Amino acid sequence: xxxxxxxxxxxxxxxxxxxxxxxxxxxxxxxxxxxxxxxxxxxxxxxxxxxxxxxxxxxxxxxxxxxxxxxxxxxxxxxxxxxxxxxxxxxxxxxxxxxxxxxxxxxxxxxxxxxxxxxxxxxxxxxxxxxxxxxxxxxxxxxxxxxxxxxxxxxxxxxxxxxxxxxxxxxxxxxxxxxxxxxxxxxxxxxxxxxxxxxxxxxxxxxxxxxxxxxxxxxxxxxxxxxxxxxxxxxxxxxxxxxxxxxxxxxxxxxxxxxxxxxxxxxxxxxxxxxxxxxxxxxxxxxxxxxxxxxxxxxxxxxxxxxxxxxxxxxxxxxxxxxxxxxxxxxxxxxxxxxxx
Amino acid sequence: xxxxxxxxxxxxxxxxxxxxxxxxxxxxxxxxxxxxxxxxxxxxxxxxxxxxxxxxxxxxxxxxxxxxxxxxxxxxxxxxxxxxxxxxxxxxxxxxxxxxxxxxxxxxxxxxxxxxxxxxxxxxxxxxxxxxxxxxxxxxxxxxxxxxxxxxxxxxxxxxxxxxxxxxxxxxxxxxxxxxxxxxxxxxxxxxxxxxxxxxxxxxxxxxxxxxxxxxxxxxxxxxxxxxxxxxxxxxxxxxxxxxxxxxxxxxxxxxxxxxxxxxxxxxxxxxxxxxxxxxxxxxxxxxxxxxxxxxxxxxxxxxxxxxxxxxxxxxxxxxxxxxxxxxxxxxxxxxxxxxxxxxxxxxxxxxxxxxxxxxxxxxxxxxxxxxxxxxxxxxxxxxxxxxxxxxxxxxxxxxxxxxxxxxxxxxxxxxxxxxxxxxxxxxxxxxxxxxxxxxxxxxxxxxxxxxxxxxxxxxxxxxxxxxxxxxxxxxxxxxxxxxxxxxxxxxxxxxxxxxxxxxxxxxxxxxxxxxxxxxxxxxxxxxxxxxxxxxxxxxxxxxxxxxxxxxxxxxxxxxxxxxxxxxxxxxxxxxxxxxxxx
Numbered sequence: 001x002x003x004x005x006x007x008x009x010x011x012x013x014x015x016x017x018x019x020x021x022x023x024x025x026x027x028x029x030x031x032x033x034x035x036x037x038x039x040x041x042x043x044x045x046x047x048x049x050x051x052x053x054x055x056x057x058x059x060x061x062x063x064x065x066x067x068x069x070x071x072x073x074x075x076x077x078x079x080x081x082x083x084x085x086x087x088x089x090x091x092x093x094x095x096x097x098x099x100x101x102x103x104x105x106x107x108x109x110x111x112x113x114x115x116x117x118x119x120x121x122x123x124x125x126x127x128x129x130x131x132x133x134x135x136x137x138x139x140x141x142x143x144x145x146x147x148x149x150x151x152x153x154x155x156x157x158x159x160x161x162x163x164x165x166x167x168x169x170x171x172x173x174x175x176x177x178x179x180x181x182x183x184x185x186x187x188x189x190x191x192x193x194x195x196x197x198x199x200x201x202x203x204x205x206x207x208x209x210x211x212x213x214x215x216x217x218x219x220x221x222x223x224x225x226x227x228x229x230x231x232x233x234x235x236x237x238x239x240x241x242x243x244x245x246x247x248x249x250x251x252x253x254x255x256x257x258x259x260x261x262x263x264x265x266x267x268x269x270x271x272x273x274x275x276x277x278x279x280x281x282x283x284x285x286x287x288x289x290x291x292x293x294x295x296x297x298x299x300x301x302x303x304x305x306x307x308x309x310x311x312x313x314x315x316x317x318x319x320x321x322x323x324x325x326x327x328x329x330x331x332x333x334x335x336x337x338x339x340x341x
Numbered sequence: 342x343x344x345x346x347x348x349x350x351x352x353x354x355x356x357x358x359x360x361x362x363x364x365x366x367x368x369x370x371x372x373x374x375x376x377x378x379x380x381x382x383x384x385x386x387x388x389x390x391x392x393x394x395x396x397x398x399x400x401x402x403x404x405x406x407x408x409x410x411x412x413x414x415x416x417x418x419x420x421x422x423x424x425x426x427x428x429x430x431x432x433x434x435x436x437x438x439x440x441x442x443x444x445x446x447x448x449x450x451x452x453x454x455x456x457x458x459x460x461x462x463x464x465x466x467x468x469x470x471x472x473x474x475x476x477x478x479x480x481x482x483x484x485x486x487x488x489x490x491x492x493x494x495x496x497x498x499x500x501x502x503x504x505x506x507x508x509x510x511x512x513x514x515x516x517x518x519x520x521x522x523x524x525x526x527x528x529x530x531x532x533x534x535x536x537x538x539x540x541x542x543x544x545x546x547x548x549x550x551x552x553x554x555x556x557x558x559x560x561x562x563x564x565x566x567x568x569x570x571x572x573x574x575x576x577x578x579x580x581x582x583x584x585x586x587x588x589x590x591x592x593x594x595x596x597x598x599x600x601x602x603x604x605x606x607x608x609x610x611x612x613x614x615x616x617x618x619x620x621x622x623x624x625x626x627x628x629x630x631x632x633x634x635x636x637x638x639x640x641x642x643x644x645x646x647x648x649x650x651x652x653x654x655x656x657x658x659x660x661x662x663x664x665x666x667x668x669x670x671x672x673x674x675x676x677x678x679x680x681x682x683x684x685x686x687x688x689x690x691x692x693x694x695x696x697x698x699x700x701x702x703x704x705x706x707x708x709x710x711x712x713x714x715x716x717x718x719x720x721x722x723x724x725x726x727x728x729x730x731x732x733x734x735x736x737x738x739x740x741x742x743x744x745x746x747x748x749x750x751x752x753x754x755x756x757x758x759x760x761x762x763x764x765x766x767x768x769x770x771x772x773x774x775x776x777x778x779x780x781x782x783x784x785x786x787x788x789x790x791x792x793x794x795x796x797x798x799x800x801x802x803x804x805x806x807x808x809x810x811x812x813x814x815x816x817x818x819x820x821x822x823x824x825x826x827x828x829x830x831x832x833x834x835x836x837x838x839x840x841x842x843x844x845x846x847x848x849x850x851x852x853x854x855x856x857x858x859x860x861x862x863x864x865x866x867x868x869x870x871x872x873x874x875x876x877x878x879x880x881x882x883x884x885x886x887x888x889x890x891x892x893x894x895x896x897x898x899x900x901x902x903x904x905x906x907x908x909x910x911x912x913x914x915x916x917x918x919x920x921x922x923x924x
Contacts, residue, residue: 019872023825026818028591028598073447075426080446081629084453088626091454096619102612106605116596117383119583119713122486176545180536183546197642215642229546232522232641264642269526269661269680270547271519272644286646287519288662289745289755302756304661304679306668334526335668335677336535 031113046108053101060093183336186218186233188312188327193219194238194261197231202321203238208259213276214238216261218324233332235264236312237283238322239276239294247296251329254313259322261312262298263332266290268305270334283309306335384606385586385599389476394610395469397572398617399462406459407561413449415441416511416557418550427634435638438513438553442633457625463505464630465621467653470498478698478728480715482585485708488699490578493571495696500568502653507560509651512631513553516648518639522547523661530680548641587715588826590819594713647745659741660687663763691735705858707833719788720827722781723862730774737766778865785867788824791816792870793878829868832859 036043067086074080124132140146193202197215200222208214216236224230243258254260262283264272271287281295290303298309310332313325331339352360367373417437423430425440426447445452474494477483483491506524510517525547529535544551583597592598600606636645650658660683667678694701702724718725740747741762748755795813803809816824835852839845 019876021871023822023870023872025593025826026590026822029589029819068450072450073426073453075428075447077634080453083450084457085626087451088454088457088622092619092623092626095615095622099612099615099617099619102608103616106608106612110605110608112600112605114598114600115383116591116598117583119595119597122582122711171541174542174544175537175540176549176551178537178540179545180540183536183539198640217642226546226549228548228641232547235642268666269523269530271522272642274642274644275646286644286648286745287523288658289759290666300666303759304664304666304683306666306677306679334529334680335675336529336539337532337674337676338536339675340670340673 028114028116034108034112036108043109046104050101050105050109053097053104055097057094057097057101060090060095060097062090064090064094066090180338183233183333184331184339186327186332187221187224187230188218188234188324190324190326191317192324193317194236194314194322194324195219195221197235204320205256205259205316205322206320208238208240208322210240210242210258211278212240213278215264215274233265235272236261237264237273237276237309238262238314239281239283241281241295245281245295247293248299250297250308250311251313254311254325256314256316256322259314260294261314261322261324262292262294262309263312263328264309265333266305267300267307267309267332268303268334273309379580380603381601382580382583383597383599383601384584385592385597387587389480390584391613392469392473392476394613395617396466396473397576398614399466399469399621400568400572401614402462402618402621403459403466404565406455406462407565409455410445410452410459411561413441413445413452414438414511414557416554418513418548418553430634430637433638436513436553438511439633439638442512442514446634454622454625457628457630458621459508460630461624461628462621463508464651464653465617467498467501467505467651470494470501471653474498474695475728475732479718479721479725480585480587481702481712481721481724482715483699483702484712485703486582486711487578487585488703490575490582491699492696493575493578495692497568497571497575499692500564500571504560504564504568505651505653507556507564509631510556511553511560512633513639514631514633514636515639515643516631516633516636516645518548518641519644519648520650520654521552522641523658527661527680527684530677530684532674532676532681548639583713585713585715588717588823590822592714594711597713647749649743649746652739655742656735656738657684657688657742659738659744659762660684662744663738663741663759663766665763687738691731694731701858702862704855705833705862706830707855707859714826716827719781719784721830722778722785722865725781726774726778729777730770733773734766734770737762737769741766782865782867789867789870792821792824793875825869825871827869829866830863831866832856832863 034042036046064087067083067090071083071086072079073083123129145152194214194216195202195218197217200217200219202219203214203216214237216238217231218234218236221227221230221234238259238261240257240259243255246255246258246260249255249260262273264274266273266285266287268285268288268290271285273283273285273290273292275284275286276282276294277284281293282301283292283294283298285291285303285305288304290305291301292298292305292309293301298311300306300308310328310330312328314322315325317323350356363373415437419437420434421437421440423433423435423440423443425431425443427443430443442456445456447453477491477494506520510521525539525543528538528542531538539547542552542555543549544555584599586592586597586599637643649655661680664679664683667682669676669678716724741759744755744758744762747753748758795815798812798814800812801809802812833856835856836846836849838849838853
């Protein structure tokens with residue numbers, strides 16, 4: 001490493017007068033003294049600043065304790081936020097005071113002379129390697145493993161197998177009953193009444209005005225064993241439009257007087273498709289923007305979904321309440337491998 | 342205090358007590374060895390080295406605030422009816438998990454603060470991991486001997502994603518519930534096993550009653566334990582390798598320049614922990630995050646518009662939103678490309694390339710030496726350009742994950758935005774790559790220009806001949822060294838396919854692949870100024886660098902330069918020297 005500090009117009013030549021391939025490293029910068037290094041007043045001032053910062057921390061922590069005691073979260077969002085703010089500001093000051101004091105101390109008062117320390121190659125030295133290899137060799141010899149193939153095989157096999165005694169029961173139990181065909185069935189049967197989500201009140205066809213949209217669950221949902229699981233499959237979005245606007249349906253006579261019911265579970269990845277645009281009859285999934293045309297058999301008009309929302313065939317019962325003609329004719333929700341089997 | 346050496350003070354009571362404690366410990370642990378080894382260990386200083394520290398400290402904040410939360414959170418999906426101070430939810434049916442989250446916010450004093458600290462710290466944890474990775478990538482800190490530590494860091498990033506997602510879902514609110522539903526949809530798209538994976542996760546059908554307790558165990562035990570262990574390994578390797586340092590005078594691959602651990606970094610890094618914690622506390626005090634009391638409990642029939650996952654999940658969400666609805670059926674089996682490509686293929690590709698990058702680059706360079714001095718990003722144009730292109734693709738996916746918010750905020754059509762992003766996902770990274778590479782070259786040219794001709798001074802001088810020139814001030818040795826210290830990287834040269842006797846050589850195919858790859862990396866390049874080039878430049882335009890002082894030397898330098906070889910001939914630097922100087 002060169003030690004001189006010449007301006008760059010100097011180009012060091014080698015002894016033979018030729019120029020080197022590369023420049024020389026000029027070596028570390030000279031140390032630049034801080035104001036506080038030479039001026040005792042500045043040094044004293046920095047020390048006082050550090051003390052003040054620690055003091056701020058002490059006061060902040062006391063403030064947080066006072067806020068804890070005096071300002072409960074209360075019953076409104078406003079009081080909750082106030083309690084949060086005061087506690088948080090106290091904690092902030094308590095922490096920031098310590099942090100800034102320590103950093104300021106380090107930067108203004110501690111020795112700031114850079115030092116260089118040597119690095120050594122990461123790899124161990126050749127002699128150490130020889131010893132390490134020797135140690136392994138001796139160990140292997142002591143174990144006499146080299147000559148016993150069957151023993152090695154038995155050991156490896158037993159070690160590889162033993163985790164199965166834990167993993168098999170674990171994985172086996174994870175999936176409940178593993179009856180994956182459940183996801184193809186919903187609660188909807190012939191005659192199941194359409195009811196309003198969440199009240200469960202049945203819906204009269206005459207109460208559904210043109211242009212309206214209803215969030216629908218099957219009657220008796222709450223009485224099932226796992227209402228949320230059933231609801232996750234059975235929710236329906238029902239809309240009514242002028243029958244003349246209907247371009248196509250998924251089945252003959254599946255709607256009733258312009259009332260159409262579709263699975264509310266997106267055929268993309270299963271978000272509820274809750275947005276209905278009355279004018280265009282588009283149903284939109286707010287998660288990934290798949291758009292379905294309710295007037296045209298809920299076909300996909302935009303976005304990542306591939307299949308239309310399955311349509312629930314509906315009609316009215318003797319009392320004028322909307323009921324299902326049958327269940328969905330295909331599994332609802334996202335596609336999966338064995339969906340069509 | 343630092344400059345004055347005072348004579349040793351007589352032992353006080355405190356120092357005697359300290360000495361006795363140290364003696365007690367050392368006799369039982371031999372801790373003196375470790376103190377001797379590490380107390381004055383040198384670490385280099387640079388603001389960008391703080392990014393990894395932020396990650397570490399926000400993890401500590403996560404542990405502290407998380408422990409607080411576990412005291413009051415109930416990880417159960419049992420349905421209850423809420424009765425508490427929050428009137429808007431009175432009588433509403435919800436899981437115990439959600440009810441206890443409300444209780445944490447409204448009834449536990451300081452509970453909301455800890456919840457918000459925990460959530461903000463998680464966002465900052467991921468952000469600092471990602472920016473720390475960017476720092477390591479763009480400066481080439483992953484090169485030998487640190488490739489394995491890059492993999493450890495990469496794994497930590499993945500674990501961070503899992504920690505975030507599992508924790509985010511715990512309150513069982515409607516927003517995170519729909520996030521889980523999306524996860525369920527993605528799991529079910531996996532060919533053959535999909536339905537079983539979904540059932541395995543949820544303990545049966547979605548949503549079931551098992552998921553929250555399962556996620557809880559994963560979130561507070563499994564993942565944090567793994568993260569903690571890997572952080573230990575990560576830091577151990579940092580100590581083992583000693584920290585990298587930025588280039589500069591006196592900094593080499595054989596030394597480390599900086600300040601001692603005790604006291605400077607004990608104070609600075611220790612203080613910085615408090616600063617990071619303080620900033621997170623301030624954020625939690627003043628900025629609401631995840632106000633689940635507004636969202637309501639999970640209900641499979643409810644969804645909110647404009648919903649976004651936490652930022653580190655946006656790229657997956659964006660991929661799902663951009664992908665066209667491709668799905669096909671083989672026999673009677675359905676394959677959902679609209680989910681598999683954005684959910685599995687794209688993240689798989691992105692992450693694999695990221696994890697393997699140190700090995701890809703090592704293969705291209707064939708370089709087996711250790712590197713401890715960092716690259717300036719401009720001096721590795723291909724790597725820098727690739728990194729920026731990578732980030733651009735990631736950014737497009739992130740933006741696409743917010744396409745609905747972009748649409749509503751800027752009154753644009755969601756369909757147009759989606760199509761724009763679909764195109765940009767392919768075009769923008771290519772453009773970003775090209776532009777970044779050009780910028781790197783431009784910066785390298787600027788470095789050469791400065792070394793050869795110095796800084797413009799704004800001083801115009803007229804010669805007797807009537808010629809005007811601007812006087813340039815040459816760089817001092819330190820500034821020059823920064824711009825010439827790097828080794829030029831060139832495509833590797835390989836042995837011919839056949840030896841002198843015409844026998845095909847073993848390993849030629851691998852060598853040929855290496856040559857091809859290294860050509861892609863290093864064919865376009867600009868090399869640092871050599872002493873000979875500087876000498877040549879001075880002999881050409883010396884009189885306007887420092888008019889009179891160096892008359893004699895010119896002769897000598899020209900002689901030297903004539904025998905030298907320009908490694909990276911550039912018109913403006915060799916022949917056109919005069920032209921470029923006389924603006």
